[in-house]
Amino acid sequence: MKIPNLSNPILFDLIFKLSGFYKIYERWLESQISRDVLPNHVAIILDGNRRWAKYHFFGIDKAHNVGAEKAEELLNWIYDLEIKITTIYVLSNENLERENEELTNIYALLSKKLAKLRDDNRIHKRKMKIKAIGNIELLPKNLQHILKILEEETSTYNSMFLNIAVAYGGQQELVDAIKKIASMVSSGNLNVSDIDKKIIESCLYTSHLPQSDPDLILRTSGEKRLSGFLLWQSAYSELIFMDVFWPEFRKIDFMRAIRTYQNRVRRYGK
Numbered sequence: 001m002k003i004p005n006l007s008n009p010i011l012f013d014l015i016f017k018l019s020g021f022y023k024i025y026e027r028w029l030e031s032q033i034s035r036d037v038l039p040n041h042v043a044i045i046l047d048g049n050r051r052w053a054k055y056h057f058f059g060i061d062k063a064h065n066v067g068a069e070k071a072e073e074l075l076n077w078i079y080d081l082e083i084k085i086t087t088i089y090v091l092s093n094e095n096l097e098r099e100n101e102e103l104t105n106i107y108a109l110l111s112k113k114l115a116k117l118r119d120d121n122r123i124h125k126r127k128m129k130i131k132a133i134g135n136i137e138l139l140p141k142n143l144q145h146i147l148k149i150l151e152e153e154t155s156t157y158n159s160m161f162l163n164i165a166v167a168y169g170g171q172q173e174l175v176d177a178i179k180k181i182a183s184m185v186s187s188g189n190l191n192v193s194d195i196d197k198k199i200i201e202s203c204l205y206t207s208h209l210p211q212s213d214p215d216l217i218l219r220t221s222g223e224k225r226l227s228g229f230l231l232w233q234s235a236y237s238e239l240i241f242m243d244v245f246w247p248e249f250r251k252i253d254f255m256r257a258i259r260t261y262q263n264r265v266r267r268y269g270k
Contacts, residue, residue, distance in 0.1 A: 029256065041085035041211050041214045042085070044089065044220075046088055048223075049259055061105050091128050091165075093138075114143075127158065132150075134166050215237065216237060222241065222244075245249065
């Protein structure tokens with residue numbers, strides 16, 4: 001009898017789930033998480049789609065599709081763990097320089113998934129405010145339109161928050177904030193001496209949030225850098241880097257990250 005290659009993470013995960021051990025392990029992990037010290041704001045860099053495709057000899061379109069489905073699953077995980085604010089890094093400014101064919105497919109997939117999200121009962125039942133953060137005007141008009149509709153239709157919600165960082169760059173966010181502040185000073189609505197941390201934060205893309213600073217920033221794919229993500233807001237965030245490509249990311253990986261966060265001592269520079 002041929003023994004299956006358990007070094008293949010997809011096959012291993014399938015066997016793990018079929019055996020029933022996955023659910024047992026998931027429940028055990030959940031029991032290890034304290035509900036008293038959950039992060040209020042989790043930010044996730046969804047990284048590794050292309051490398052996952054290359055590793056498994058899949059097309060890049062397949063990777064983006066599986067990654068998008070994983071992002072849909074994430075909505076249930078954050079709800080199950082009662083996390084109020086989630087920010088996901090979907091597409092950076094630099095990503096907009098990729099080949100036209102890949103970008104066209106990404107835009108089409110985003111449009112499809114966002115349109116589906118609009119009719120997702122979970123969003124309205126859970127009163128989840130959705131907002132896109134980034135240079136949205138760089139996106140195709142139809143994608144801008146869908147994002148605007150989502151924002152308008154969830155504008156009164158405030159139980160949960162989902163921020164979609166798309167065409168986003170942390171340096172550009174700071175440049176835009178500086179321009180806003182300069183404009184307020186120029187118009188006489190703000191004195192230079194009054195510029196402080198609160199003024200700067202009020203001009204960032206995340207100013208609509210009850211808490212703009214993520215407690216936890218998680219990046220998949222094994223890369224250990226923020227790539228310009230939430231440069232100002234991440235000053236005292238806990239950083240966790242996981243050696244799993246985004247399309248393979250599971251609820252147990254998410255819970256492991258939460259457990260790791262809870263085992264850390266946050267000193268805020270003190």
